[in-house]
Amino acid sequence: MILLFGLVSINDTERSNYPTPPESEGMLFYIQRNHNSNTIVYTANFDEKGNLVEDKPVDVYWIRYEEDGRRMELRDIEKLFAYGVKSTKIETKENKYKIKLVADDERDFQLVQEAPFKAVIYTLINNKPSRLKHLYIFADNSGFWPKVKYIELFGEDSKTRKSCYEKRYTD
Numbered sequence: 001m002i003l004l005f006g007l008v009s010i011n012d013t014e015r016s017n018y019p020t021p022p023e024s025e026g027m028l029f030y031i032q033r034n035h036n037s038n039t040i041v042y043t044a045n046f047d048e049k050g051n052l053v054e055d056k057p058v059d060v061y062w063i064r065y066e067e068d069g070r071r072m073e074l075r076d077i078e079k080l081f082a083y084g085v086k087s088t089k090i091e092t093k094e095n096k097y098k099i100k101l102v103a104d105d106e107r108d109f110q111l112v113q114e115a116p117f118k119a120v121i122y123t124l125i126n127n128k129p130s131r132l133k134h135l136y137i138f139a140d141n142s143g144f145w146p147k148v149k150y151i152e153l154f155g156e157d158s159k160t161r162k163s164c165y166e167k168r169y170t171d
Contacts, residue, residue: 017037018032018037018039018065019037019039019063019065019069021039021041021063024043025117025118026043026044026045026046026117026119027041027042027043027044028042028043028044028058028111028119028120028121028132029042029121029132029133029134029135030042030063030134030135031083031103031134031135031136031137032134032135032136032137033136033137033138033139034136034137034138034139035139035141036065036066037065037066038062038063038064038065038066038067039062039063039065040060040061040062040074040083040103041060041061041062041063042058042059042060042085042121043058043059043060043061044057044058044059044111044113044117044118044119045057045058045059046116046117046119049116050115050116050117050118051095051113051116052095052097052111052113052119054089056087057087057097057111057119058085058087058099058111060074060079060083060084060085061073061074062074079102080102081102082102082103083101083102083103084101084102085099085100085101085102086099086100086102087099087100087111090110094112094113095112095113095119096110096111096112096113097110097111098110099111099121103135103137103151104135104151104153107123107124108123108124109121109122109123109132110122110123120132122158123153123155125153125154125155125157125164125165125166126164126165126166128157128158128159128164129157129158129159130155130156130157130158130164131155131156131158132153132154132155133154133155133156134154135151135152135153135154136151136152136154137150137151137152138150138151138152147170148170149169149170149171150167150168150169150170151167151168151170152165152166152167152168153165153166153167153168
């Protein structure tokens with residue numbers, strides 16, 4: 001079940017004006033929503049040697065663009081029902097994790113460390129192995145709980161390095 005809080009409709013023109021989080025080596029991807037321009041950011045959590053922290057390889061937080069662009073930690077309820085992440089280490093020589101997102105719990109993601117202080121998230125986008133760049137979630141907020149109508153995935157094809165896109169309706 002996908003539950004997201006405080007989401008209302010805006011049009012695509014407004015979405016194109018959303019601010020984009022600054023690129024950084026640790027940023028994995030981000031989520032934008034149809035409620036406002038505040039953005040949820042997922043970053044790799046490294047130890048002092050540049051390796052993923054095994055018990056918490058992903059750090060998730062808000063960039064509150066509508067409140068001076070400050071960083072804000074997710075509330076516990078947001079982690080549990082909307083934007084949290086669960087990780088399971090994959091037993092290999094490499095530093096890999098199976099990732100499940102509360103925001104898209106039907107899809108599998110894989111966190112892969114490619115070098116010290118460098119990690120990426122992979123998933124299938126239009127049935128092609130791809131690096132995830134960001135998600136856009138559209139939800140109807142007219143009921144007691146917001147109901148996700150669709151999720152858009154934006155990424156880069158792992159083989160061709162071309163941009164890729166998928167829109168999945170949840171109804």
